[in-house]
Amino acid sequence: MTNNLTNPVYCAVLEFNLELGQVANSLGETQRLSSVNLKLLIYLLARQNQVVSRTELFDAIWPNQIISDDVLTRAISDIRTQLAKLDSDTKYIETLPKRGYRWCIEPRSLKSSTAGSIGINSADQQPVVQLTPAPTKSWLAMMSICLPLAIILAMALMWGISYTMETRAVKLAVLPTVVDRPSIEPLAQAVDDALLNSLRKNAQVKLLSAAAINSRPQNPFPYFCQ
Structure with missing residues (x-):
């Protein structure tokens, strides 16, 4: 798998199948990413918690091409929209003005993801933090x-x-x-x-x-x- 990522990858409550370009949540709902958006997601995911500049993303995703800023902005927006349809309570991609973007959620292994979902706590394994949705007005x-x-x-x-x-x-x-x-x-x-x-x-x-x-x-x- 590119960028030294295993497949699938688990972040928060989502499962990323990088080979199929598909994202799923615990309810079985899925979203299919386009090839360009998948490359962009993998690049950010492999550098989680690192600030990736727009120039670096242009060079990595669209090498030797002249691409407008709007293309990258739209791709980031599309990814956010698709992920929000599966998990609206977690912020996966952070925008840092004049610096770039950052993948906020650390990937987890299948073992830790499964343990967190069924509430297993063992001496040699840290429990997965469960995110509680913030209360909303009616x-x-x-x-x-x-x-x-x-x-x-x-x-x-x-x-x-x-x-x-x-x-x-x-x-x-x-x-x-x-x-x-x-x-x-x-x-x-x-x-x-x-x-x-x-x-x-x-x-x-x-x-x-x-x-x-x-x-x-x-x-x-x-x-x-x-």
């Missing part, structure tokens, strides 16, 4: 806070537009709310919808369509000139 409580705030923000924005621009139309882009956990994506979407619905009530506001934003996720602003 959906109703979170929405009761976030939705009114989104509506208030929209009303304040519309008042500012009407006060300063008089009858001149204003082009506005509302970028999607970014979340780091799939479990709260519905809440983020509800907040975005509430904000958009409030803004649409003002005839002076011309909203940039979601299709335009999605077609240029890194820079939607040239559409304002059309």
